[in-house]
Amino acid sequence: MDKQLKYAVFGAGSWATAIVKMLCENLPEVGWYMRSVYTKEHLLREQHNPNYLSSVEFHLEQLKLSNDINEIADYADVLIFVIPSAFMHSELEKLTIDISNKIIVSAVKGIIPESGLLVGEHFNTFYKVPLENIAVIAGPCHAEEVALERLSYLTISCADPKKAKEIAKNLSSDYIKTKINDDIMGVEYAVMLKNIYAIAAGIAHGLGYGDNFQSVLMSNAIREMRRFIKKMHKMKRNINNSAYLGDLLVTGYSVFSRNRMFGNMIGKGYTVKSAQMEMSMIAEGYYATKSAHLLNEKNKKKTKLPIIDAVYEILYEGKDPKKTFKKLTEKLD
Numbered sequence: 001m002d003k004q005l006k007y008a009v010f011g012a013g014s015w016a017t018a019i020v021k022m023l024c025e026n027l028p029e030v031g032w033y034m035r036s037v038y039t040k041e042h043l044l045r046e047q048h049n050p051n052y053l054s055s056v057e058f059h060l061e062q063l064k065l066s067n068d069i070n071e072i073a074d075y076a077d078v079l080i081f082v083i084p085s086a087f088m089h090s091e092l093e094k095l096t097i098d099i100s101n102k103i104i105v106s107a108v109k110g111i112i113p114e115s116g117l118l119v120g121e122h123f124n125t126f127y128k129v130p131l132e133n134i135a136v137i138a139g140p141c142h143a144e145e146v147a148l149e150r151l152s153y154l155t156i157s158c159a160d161p162k163k164a165k166e167i168a169k170n171l172s173s174d175y176i177k178t179k180i181n182d183d184i185m186g187v188e189y190a191v192m193l194k195n196i197y198a199i200a201a202g203i204a205h206g207l208g209y210g211d212n213f214q215s216v217l218m219s220n221a222i223r224e225m226r227r228f229i230k231k232m233h234k235m236k237r238n239i240n241n242s243a244y245l246g247d248l249l250v251t252g253y254s255v256f257s258r259n260r261m262f263g264n265m266i267g268k269g270y271t272v273k274s275a276q277m278e279m280s281m282i283a284e285g286y287y288a289t290k291s292a293h294l295l296n297e298k299n300k301k302k303t304k305l306p307i308i309d310a311v312y313e314i315l316y317e318g319k320d321p322k323k324t325f326k327k328l329t330e331k332l333d
Helices: 012-023 037-046 069-075 085-092 119-126 144-145 161-171 183-206 211-232 242-253 257-266 272-278 286-298 306-316 323-331
Strands: 006-011 031-035 064-067 076-082 102-105 134-138 152-158 177-183
Touching: 006 069, 012 031, 012 144, 012 161, 031 306, 037 064, 064 069, 076 134, 085 119, 085 286, 102 119, 102 161, 119 134, 119 183, 134 161, 134 183, 134 211, 134 272, 152 161, 152 183, 152 242, 161 177, 183 211, 183 242, 183 257, 183 286, 183 306, 183 323, 211 242, 211 286, 242 257, 257 286, 257 306, 286 306, 306 323
Parallel strands: 006 031, 006 076, 031 064, 076 102, 102 134, 152 177
Antiparallel strands: 134 152
């Protein structure tokens, strides 16, 4: 690309903060939209996010901060959305400017409930963003390890390889390795599904299941993920690549995984509401579970999804985790 594109990040959680840190390694200025006036004022005063990855200090001259979503959307050419899927619709409703000529990057891990669409599909349908201008960021990568500058890997998926390479270049550094692919929908579904399986892994741990069972659970999860994605978007892909299997494993096993933590609490006897209140971060897998269930229900020929079904029954139908997982163990191989 001929000119230096301007980048902006929308959201102020841990993953948004990590992405801003990555971009600041390569760009002279990064736009950053955050809803909270307090967070913005704290950042301007103390040079770090008060709520997430507070060890990461920013050079303020590199940041263009605003609580006005339209100001930042107008400023940038590449808009990276890292707002939880449950709140995307309400935030996007504030947009009054035309973003159809922008490059939209989704780092959101779920489906937008109001439309039932993947983030990329939502922008294409309602904001007329061409599909070749939509990209997705996938792991395996935890924000906390980015803050510690531990070696991490990202996959940038976009139908236009030039745009994918441009985005990947500006996220790369000594501690961030990047690769690209063109499976936008498959990667978006994988990013959503891995959080559901991480909740399942957490529930299993909370119930007292050991490593032997966890390995069987993850083995079945990747096969279930493959069936689901193939049903939703059939194309040639290697499900064992890092963007799919790698991201699933790190989310299912890591101590940094908020979805695993949420599931662990459910397994230990917390109600859904009490677990949500206890956590300071949003477990995207909670919303993803309902979205995945509804998508499968719409299919004339349903895909066999025993793990997702079990998590849905526990989270949304109030089924007993112990009894539900006992039944699940009989369905796994």
